[in-house]
Amino acid sequence: MLTISNLHAGIEDKKILKGLNLEIKAGEVHAIMGPNGAGKSTLASVLAGRQDYEVTEGSVEFLGKELLDLAPEERAGEGLFLGFQYPVEIPGLSTTNFIKTAVNEIRKYRGQDTLDAVAFLKLMKEKMALMNIDQTLLSRSLNEGFSGGEKKRNEIFQMAMIDPKLAILDETDSGLDIDAIRIVSNGVNKLRSKDNAVLLITHYQRLLDYIVPDFVHVLYNGRIVKSGTKELALELEEKGYDFIKNEINEDE
Numbered sequence: 001m002l003t004i005s006n007l008h009a010g011i012e013d014k015k016i017l018k019g020l021n022l023e024i025k026a027g028e029v030h031a032i033m034g035p036n037g038a039g040k041s042t043l044a045s046v047l048a049g050r051q052d053y054e055v056t057e058g059s060v061e062f063l064g065k066e067l068l069d070l071a072p073e074e075r076a077g078e079g080l081f082l083g084f085q086y087p088v089e090i091p092g093l094s095t096t097n098f099i100k101t102a103v104n105e106i107r108k109y110r111g112q113d114t115l116d117a118v119a120f121l122k123l124m125k126e127k128m129a130l131m132n133i134d135q136t137l138l139s140r141s142l143n144e145g146f147s148g149g150e151k152k153r154n155e156i157f158q159m160a161m162i163d164p165k166l167a168i169l170d171e172t173d174s175g176l177d178i179d180a181i182r183i184v185s186n187g188v189n190k191l192r193s194k195d196n197a198v199l200l201i202t203h204y205q206r207l208l209d210y211i212v213p214d215f216v217h218v219l220y221n222g223r224i225v226k227s228g229t230k231e232l233a234l235e236l237e238e239k240g241y242d243f244i245k246n247e248i249n250e251d252e
């Protein structure tokens with residue numbers, strides 16, 4: 001589904017990603033962990049197509065297409081969902097209307113008919129029940145005055161409505177309290193299927209008690225330096241990132 005090869009990227013003159021490789025297949029959940037400043041959020045931003053980051057080398061193949069050649073909205077149309085893509089507060093725009101626009105833009109991109117009010121409401125009801133969301137949140141202005149937990153709920157609801165092929169969730173900076181952890185993990189676990197994949201970027205091992213990943217990778221100094229299964233996350237929790245640092249120094 002996603003093959004990242006030798007990805008180099010940075011911002012202004014600063015090199016951040018320095019030859020990152022990663023392969024994700026349909027049906028898999030991958031977690032990326034790593035110390036602060038390793039480049040985790042940069043990776044998410046580059047995959048989202050954020051303009052301020054410059055890719056200097058490498059490729060990202062997503063479902064047979066070069067992702068780096070696509071505009072952000074084309075990436076969404078191809079089936080990529082970025083959790084932090086819509087964190088903006090938009091007074092006057094209801095969350096419902098925002099999601100309706102997003103869903104219909106993607107349908108148009110795919111050459112599908114746009115959903116009319118009735119069909120959209122039906123889809124909303126189905127996903128609201130699945131995600132345990134109540135109507136009041138959705139009639140409020142987008143993200144305006146939302147608590148951290150409400151923003152998470154909204155983000156996960158958007159994900160359910162869009163039903164992406166690959167969801168990338170950067171949970172590093174969201175100050176995940178236990179409520180947020182439950183919202184994110186319930187959402188991800190309900191959407192997991194053999195046809196889609198999740199890339200979960202997280203600083204905390206704790207989240208991986210709730211979403212059990214197939215693979216765990218350590219991002220360190222702009223590269224994936226170690227990959228394993230859930231046990232690797234436990235080892236990191238126990239030993240800290242210094243043990244990775246020591247291993248790398250021994251190898252070099």
Ligand code: ADP
Pocket residue numbers: 011014016034035036037038039040041042043172
């Ligand atoms: P992580 O998410 O793993 O904590 P980031 O990708 O946010 O790491 O950051 C990686 C490095 O790039 C850090 O040293 C950070 O200071 C730097 N960096 C990130 N964004 C910017 C930016 N907009 N301008 C300058 N430096 C940045």
Ligand code: MG
Pocket residue numbers: 036037041172
């Ligand atoms: Mg950080």
Ligand code: MG
Pocket residue numbers: 040041042172173
């Ligand atoms: Mg980050």
